Amino acid sequence: xxxxxxxxxxxxxxxxxxxxxxxxxxxxxxxxxxxxxxxxxxxxxxxxxxxxxxxxxxxxxxxxxxxxxxxxxxxxxxxxxxxxxxxxxxxxxxxxxxxxxxxxxxxxxxxxxxxxxxxxxxxxxxxxxxxxxxxxxxxxxxxxxxxxxxxxxxxxxxxxxxxxxxxxxxxxxxxxxxxxxxxxxxxxxxxxxxxxxxxxxxxxxxxxxxxxxxxxxxxxxxxxxxxxxxxxxxxxxxxxxxxxxxxxxxxxxxxxxxxxxxxxxxxxxxx
Numbered sequence: 027x028x029x030x031x032x033x034x035x036x037x038x039x040x041x042x043x044x045x046x047x048x049x050x051x052x053x054x055x056x057x058x059x060x061x062x063x064x065x066x067x068x069x070x071x072x073x074x075x076x077x078x079x080x081x082x083x084x085x086x087x088x089x090x091x092x093x094x095x096x097x098x099x100x101x102x103x104x105x106x107x108x109x110x111x112x113x114x115x116x117x118x119x120x121x122x123x124x125x126x127x128x129x130x131x132x133x134x135x136x137x138x139x140x141x142x143x144x145x146x147x148x149x150x151x152x153x154x155x156x157x158x159x160x161x162x163x164x165x166x167x168x169x170x171x172x173x174x175x176x177x178x179x180x181x182x183x184x185x186x187x188x189x190x191x192x193x194x195x196x197x198x199x200x201x202x203x204x205x206x207x208x209x210x211x212x213x214x215x216x217x218x219x220x221x222x223x224x225x226x227x228x229x230x231x232x233x234x235x236x237x238x239x240x241x242x243x244x245x246x247x248x249x250x251x252x253x254x255x256x257x258x259x260x261x262x263x264x265x266x267x268x269x270x271x272x273x274x275x276x277x278x279x280x281x282x283x284x285x286x287x288x289x290x291x292x293x294x295x296x297x
Contacts, residue, residue, distance in 0.1 A: 028101045029078040033057060034067040037108055038287050040279065041069045043098065045116030045139065045266075046162050046206065047198040049077030052115075052190065056268040059276035066283065071101060073121075075199035085201035091209045095124035106130045109290050111283050115139050115268065116240070117206070123218035126225035134228040134253075134286035136279060139265040141240045144219030144248075149210075151244045159239050163207030165200045172196065178238045181264040191266070219250060228253055228289075230282050234263030234270060253282060 031050055040062065042053045050070035057068045072079040074088050074097050082088035088097065098121050102110075112135045114122045119137035126135070141152050153159060161167045161175040169192075176191040177183065209215065222229055230253035233242030245257055258278060263270040 028071050028074065028080075028097065030069060030071040030101070032067065032069050034063055036065060036067045038065060038283065039067045039069060039105055039108060039110035040283060041071065041102065041105065041110055041112050043071065043112065043114040043118035043121060044073065044076065045114075045118055047076070047195040047203060048115075048191070049194045049197070051077065051194060052266065053268055055272040056276055056279075059272060061276045061280045065280070069105065071098075073098065075202040077194070077197070081199045082201070085199070085205050089199070089202045089205040091120060091124060091206065091215050095121045098122075099125045099128060102129070106132070109133045109287060111136065111279075111286055113138070113279060116141060116265065120215065120218060123221050124216055126218075126221045126227060129225065129227065132225075132227050133290055134230065134282060135222070136230040136232060136253075136282050138232045138267045138275065139234070139237065139240055140231050140245075142218045142222070143215055144217045146219060146248050146250075147244055152240060154238060154241050156238055163203050163210065165204040165207075167203075179265040181234060181236045181262055181270045187269050190269070219248065223250065228282075228286050230254070230278075231257040232267060232275065232278055233257055233259055234265060234267050235259045235261045236264050239265045253285070 044052055049072050053070045073094055074080055074082055087093050109131050111133050112122050114137050116139040119140040119142050122135055123142045158175045158178045161171045172192050172195050176188045180187055260267050260271050260274050267275040
């Protein structure tokens with residue numbers, strides 16, 4: 027069982043998935059917002075090798091993109107008897123996209139700092155040319171490398187936020203980054219955009235306008251149905267909107283959740 031935290035008892039569930047070398051702690055500012063917690067059950071989780079979840083004896087299997095996706099899918103199954111929405115940041119967007127066609131009762135997915143792959147977009151289009159991004163796939167980066175990455179992933183440069191990012195990075199099993207780097211180099215991933223398309227699940231893309239890791243416009247030319255027909259940009263915000271602008275992101279998630287859950291209510295009430 028993956029380490030997780032549940033807040034609330036609403037029938038309307040939102041499950042949050044963090045990014046590479048982070049943990050459920052990064053969602054705390056966001057999930058404390060009244061606009062979310064008053065109307066939803068909020069579930070945060072640590073991926074294998076992250077936070078307080080297990081460290082693998084078989085990292086090549088458990089920490090691969092497919093392995094992380096399988097573990098997350100197994101975790102979701104304990105909640106999927108009721109409708110839910112998935113919110114994924116960065117690597118979380120890849121994991122959710124890998125399992126999208128297998129999801130049961132999923133009402134919508136919302137991605138922040140998305141780096142979803144597909145045949146219609148190249149990796150060069152997805153990622154900005156930032157040398158600090160390679161730290162995400164470096165097994166044992168130096169403290170300076172971690173600090174430079176932290177500075178590039180957030181816009182509001184508070185010491186508390188930078189320390190949170192750096193500490194969770196250091197607390198992650200180092201094999202996670204090595205295995206994920208090998209997966210990307212070996213193209214061990216699906217056509218994730220196609221997976222989302224096949225699933226038919228409502229999908230929202232949210233980016234920080236000051237993003238320095240992923241290109242916030244890489245999906246602009248892709249023929250893919252997006253919530254409200256376009257990616258949503260948040261000003262004064264980087265790769266981690268949940269840390270830079272938690273109130274703004276909470277409002278967007280609340281609006282997205284209302285749209286998705288209302289569609290369920292309409293479909294179930296129609297004779």
